[in-house]
Amino acid sequence: MADQPVVDRFRAWLSEQHLPLTPQRLAIADLLLSSDRHLSVEELIDALAGRGLKVGTATVYRTIDVLLESGFIVERDRGEGFRRFEPMRGLPHHEQLLCTACGCVEEFRDPALERMTHRVADAHGFVRERHRLVIYGICNECQRAAATASAGARS
Amino acid sequence: MADQPVVDRFRAWLSEQHLPLTPQRLAIADLLLSSDRHLSVEELIDALAGRGLKVGTATVYRTIDVLLESGFIVERDRGEGFRRFEPMRGLPHHEQLLCTACGCVEEFRDPALERMTHRVADAHGFVRERHRLVIYGICNECQRAAATASAGARS
DNA sequence: CTCATTGCAAAGGATTTGCACTAAT
DNA sequence: ATTAGTGCAAATCCTTTGCAATGAG
Numbered sequence: 001m002a003d004q005p006v007v008d009r010f011r012a013w014l015s016e017q018h019l020p021l022t023p024q025r026l027a028i029a030d031l032l033l034s035s036d037r038h039l040s041v042e043e044l045i046d047a048l049a050g051r052g053l054k055v056g057t058a059t060v061y062r063t064i065d066v067l068l069e070s071g072f073i074v075e076r077d078r079g080e081g082f083r084r085f086e087p088m089r090g091l092p093h094h095e096q097l098l099c100t101a102c103g104c105v106e107e108f109r110d111p112a113l114e115r116m117t118h119r120v121a122d123a124h125g126f127v128r129e130r131h132r133l134v135i136y137g138i139c140n141e142c143q144r145a146a147a148t149a150s151a152g153a154r155s
Numbered sequence: 156m157a158d159q160p161v162v163d164r165f166r167a168w169l170s171e172q173h174l175p176l177t178p179q180r181l182a183i184a185d186l187l188l189s190s191d192r193h194l195s196v197e198e199l200i201d202a203l204a205g206r207g208l209k210v211g212t213a214t215v216y217r218t219i220d221v222l223l224e225s226g227f228i229v230e231r232d233r234g235e236g237f238r239r240f241e242p243m244r245g246l247p248h249h250e251q252l253l254c255t256a257c258g259c260v261e262e263f264r265d266p267a268l269e270r271m272t273h274r275v276a277d278a279h280g281f282v283r284e285r286h287r288l289v290i291y292g293i294c295n296e297c298q299r300a301a302a303t304a305s306a307g308a309r310s
Numbered sequence: 311c312t313c314a315t316t317g318c319a320a321a322g323g324a325t326t327t328g329c330a331c332t333a334a335t
Numbered sequence: 336a337t338t339a340g341t342g343c344a345a346a347t348c349c350t351t352t353g354c355a356a357t358g359a360g
Contacts, residue, residue, distance in 0.1 A: 020314060020359045041349080056317040061350060063315095077232040081325080082349055097281050106279050110271060117290045124261050125295035126252050133288045135272045140280035175334045175339060196324080211342040216325060218340095236350085237324055316357070326347070333340075 006033040006072070006087065013070050024055050028063045029072070037103050038076050038084035095132075099139035101146075106139070161188040161242065165227050174221070179210050183218045184227070193231050193239035193258050233258075250287075254294035256301075261294070 007030045014021050031047050032039060039047070041060055048055050064085060067073040076084045089107060097106040113133065121128035138146075162185045169176050186202050187194060194202070196215055203210050219240060222228040231239045244262055252261040268288065276283035293301075 018360085022315060022359070024316075054317095057349095058318080058351075059316055075234065077234065079230060079232060079238075095275075097276060097279050099281070100284060106281075108275055108279070110275065112267070113271065116265060116268065117288075120250075120263055120265065121252060121290055121292050124252050124263070125298075126254070126261075126290070126292035127298060128290060128292040129255060131288065131290040133272075133286065135276055135281070135283060135286040137276055137281035137283040143280075143282060173335085173338095177334070177340060179341075209342095212324095213326075213343080214341055312360090314357105314359080316355105318355100319353095321352070322350080324347100324349090326345105328345080329343095331341080331343105333338105335336105335338085 010067070010070070010072050013072070017070075019066070024053075024059050025063050025066070027051065027053050028055065028060060029067060032064075032067060032073055032085055033087045035087065036105070038078075038086045038105070040080075040082055040084050042082070044085075095134075097135050097137065097139070099142055100136050101138050101142035104139055104141075161227070165222070165225070168225050168227070172225075179208075179214050180218050180221070182206065182208055183210065183215060184222060187219075187222060187228055187240055188242045190242065191259060193233075193241045193260070195235075195237050195239050197237070199240075250289075252290050252292065252294070254297055255291050256293050256297035259294055259296075 007026065010029045010033065011021055011026065014025070027048060028044065031044060031051075041057070041064070044060060045055065045057065048060075064073070067085075068075060071088055073085045074088050076086060078084060084103075086105065095108055095110060095113065097108065099105070113131075117131045118128060162181065165184045165188065166176055166181065169180070182203060183199065186199060196212070196219070199215060200210065200212065203215075219228070222240075223230060226243055228240045229243050231241060233239060239258075241260065250263055250265060250268065252263065254260075268286075272286045273283060
């Protein structure tokens, strides 16, 4: 019963806050919340255009603010000069595997890591708030793609 | 004998690359490489002014590019809308404790973490490249400062 | 009907670039 | 002498803001 699509939880959240449910907001939320990639604003606008929706830049940024404040998405910065966004998974401290080729993300948890961060923080006199671990690499699919491409080039 | 100040290693690196050693570059490198905080470009320019040096913005950014390329510093983005920079420590995979109050950084290593990242990457079919772990919290000093401040307010 | 959102265009802020000038090797 | 760096100002690029028109509740 808590298994509704994420975008519907956003709908519900908007209602609770007495905020209007506009088609723009819902389209943006739908794309952002169901994406497996970290999308930039530009990519998002393109994707919206692909669905036949022309949404103003300002609206996209403003909707992203709402999604950030409500905790449905989080922002990421890969040092590209602009931000990317990804759906917030329910995990309290999510660790990630990030593919440096396609940008896709897989998540995992490791209880030992949790313990370790507490131990290290204590040892250094820190009051621990949270942590973040990212392992960068090439995902299965991209490895295969690369192999195929080079095999093709060789033949 | 590998114990020269870091800025001197930058001098040496510049010479090796047949790049001019200008006073601006050396001043910027000196500040950035000896800082215990993550400096922004604005802070850097202020600090230079404090030393009586007026350096153009473009030069600062260009020198930072050199320092980044040469691996002497790394950039950090705290989502403030601008970048901060910190000296690159020699550790191949440095894990960090970052104080969310003052921005200071302490580093540590954990061999178990290294093993774990390899294990997780393998399990997910990733070719691991590198990883990054940051534990956010409040450092000892800031805890004490906060305690003092609230004690003062209470009295 | 009322209040928040939308879209456009203009503004803002960090970073980059073009260019004439100066300095390092 | 060459070659690269410097400073300035103009230009870029992402993001935000002002405002009249529009749409949701």
